[in-house]
Amino acid sequence: MHNKLVVFKNKEIRRTLHNNEWWFSVADVVEALTDSADPRQYIKKMRQRDPELESYWGTNCTPLEMVAPDGKKRATNCANTEGIFRIIQSIPSPKAEPFKRWLAKVGYERVQEIEDPELATKRTKALYRAKGYSDAWIEKRMRGIAVRAELTDEWKNRGINGEPEYAILTSEISKAAFGLTPSEYKNLKGLERENLRDHMTDLELIFSMLGEAATTEIARRQDAQGFGKNKIVARKGGRIAGEARENLEKETGGKVVTPENYLAEPESRKRLTRKKKG
Structure with a gap:
């Protein structure tokens, strides 16, 4: 669903x-x-x-x-x-x-x-624009949705039985990539009902995509079948993103994981986006 x-x-x-x-x-x-x-x-x-x-x-x-x-x-x-x-x-x-x-x-x-499935994508983009997100962020978010769908399709084909197993595997990727489970991540950002990824920065979205894309590729290469093997693969895929994140943080001296969210009004969000670009 x-x-x-x-x-x-x-x-x-x-x-x-x-x-x-x-x-x-x-x-x-x-x-x-x-x-x-x-x-x-x-x-x-x-x-x-x-x-x-x-x-x-x-x-x-x-x-x-x-x-x-x-x-x-x-x-x-x-x-x-x-x-x-x-x-x-x-x-x-x-x-x-x-x-x-x-x-x-x-x-x-x-x-x-x-x-015409393309209409769904267009409407989703329009909704994000109406909420004040930048076009650059929207493109990353849409790509992340596609990467996520590809991963869940792969899991389905490899014997993963939907929720709650998807949630457990996603948590493994997140812990390895960011050091936080999705629920811990939401707490950090002060979120409750909101979608976590709708409140990620550009870099957080990029590393989320990397972790999930890496997990998909490893699962295919190793032909991982069943929950147990895919749980190991999820940790591996998440760790690839985690190591890349740590290398970036070492070079820049900044943190990728941030408590920032997009709960602000659209105009405030646009100012925040411009501030980051500057």
Whole structure:
């Protein structure tokens, strides 16, 4: 499954591909439409006051794995476009109609992306630009996404059974490359729900790519099969990036790993980017 965030009125809504269609986090949708501080409690009360919605809840909603606010992947109640439309009927919100139009547009874009995958890349770039990222950073981020996809495809072909095994192998690469697990890295940057790589600097992205690309190449060359052998390969690939990072730090006297993040407003982010270039 491929997880992505979409934004409605500055509210982030998690979605994931399931059976080749988008499924959305019900809690995120409720929060976006109600501004509720406790969307799960709102959902509970909504189901109590709408017996019909409650009777079809198991049909409308499916638990799918998503990244939770604490950065961990958990089963999250999700609904497809049709299911979300039914849930919206139980939400007395002036935002409902604009949200329906937005949701229909998102669903239509998915159909377009199936027909022309390049559109997905273009839309992702546009979203990053809207958030204030520089074109140079975006190109590295997009390349990193491609490198990551190639690695996970390789793992799948070599007997790795998805999550949580992907997460364990990724942690091995990260520890060898940066001296930190992904969760430790997020803590360093002060992140919670956010995607770690969306908050990496150019150099952090480059060394992340190196570690994953090296892991892919070693796995192919050594024909690593199964979790145990690929765990060893992950450490080797990460170590190649780690040694390169250490050599750069020795030559420059600076650190690649940084607590900097991109939680700042777009204009502040642009100033930070210009400062780094200078």
